[in-house]
Amino acid sequence: MxxxxxxxxxxxxxxxxxxxxxxxxxxxxxxxxxxxxxxxxxxxxxxxxxxxxxxxxxxxxxxGLSIMKYGFLMWDSLMFRSISRPFMEELSRHTKETIYLASRENTEGVYIDSIDSPQILKISEPIGLKLPLFIGASNRVILAYMPQPLRDAILSEADWASHPSLKPLTREYIEKDMELIRSRGYAITDGEMTEGTTGIAAPIFSYENTVIGSLNCAGPSIRFTPDNVEKYSFFVKKYAEQISKELGYRNLYRIRD
The missing domain is CATH 1.10.10.10 (Winged helix-like DNA-binding domain superfamily/Winged helix DNA-binding domain)
Structure with a gap:
């Protein structure tokens, strides 16, 4: 034994x-x-x-207390997924694209749930996929709403020469994109995680008023026309905000220094 x-x-x-x-x-x-x-x-x-x-x-x-800590983390994760699922289904109904729920694990974002698009041509990434927080809409929108010291630490330690993004990325580009994300309330990326695909993601906040994850709509870039981007981003933000409210988030977000 x-x-x-x-x-x-x-x-x-x-x-x-x-x-x-x-x-x-x-x-x-x-x-x-x-x-x-x-x-x-x-x-x-x-x-x-x-x-x-x-x-x-x-x-x-x-x-001991460590058992309780991991138990609460598991409970929080299960609650996060169960609360988010109905809103993911509504988002899927409105967009007909693949829907992902992501959470943060240290310096990475990870998919914890998904709903596949009913269309033949679609994107389908595995649950559990992890990527650095600065890559992809679902991850970068989490990074954009994290406190400034944490953002700086993550970007300072990033390996810009050999990151797994399909597109070249720099800290300057990520910083500017995060400003844009915070101004409009959602992130949009094209071909960073998977070639020929576009993702739109909005942040999800907890009862502690901290960003804990994101809601993401993703699919072939050919279908993400300007009109559809406007439509999809509206619904992504709407349902991400509703998930946040269900999790106990009540205050307007303020970036903490």
């Missing part, structure tokens, strides 16, 4: 059943048929990373 499997078994044993639960090393050893020394070693490692905590009086162990 691997150490990881043993650690998971120990964590499962510490899961509360209606109330806080503390378990001794000897009980864990007996119930899981593990040597006491092995249990001590695994608990020490889990404790170092906050996954378990020891009661200094009883010397028993319980689940």
């Amino acid at each position: 691997s150490v990881i499997t043993k650690a998971i078994q120990i964590l499962d044993m510490l899961v509360p059943q209606g109330s806080d639960k503390e378990v001794s090393v000897t009980t864990i050893s007996r119930e899981l048929d593990m040597p006491v020394q092995s249990v001590h070693r695994i608990l020490n490692s889990l404790s170092e990373h906050g996954f378990v905590a020891q009661n200094q009086k009883t010397k028993k162990y319980k689940l």
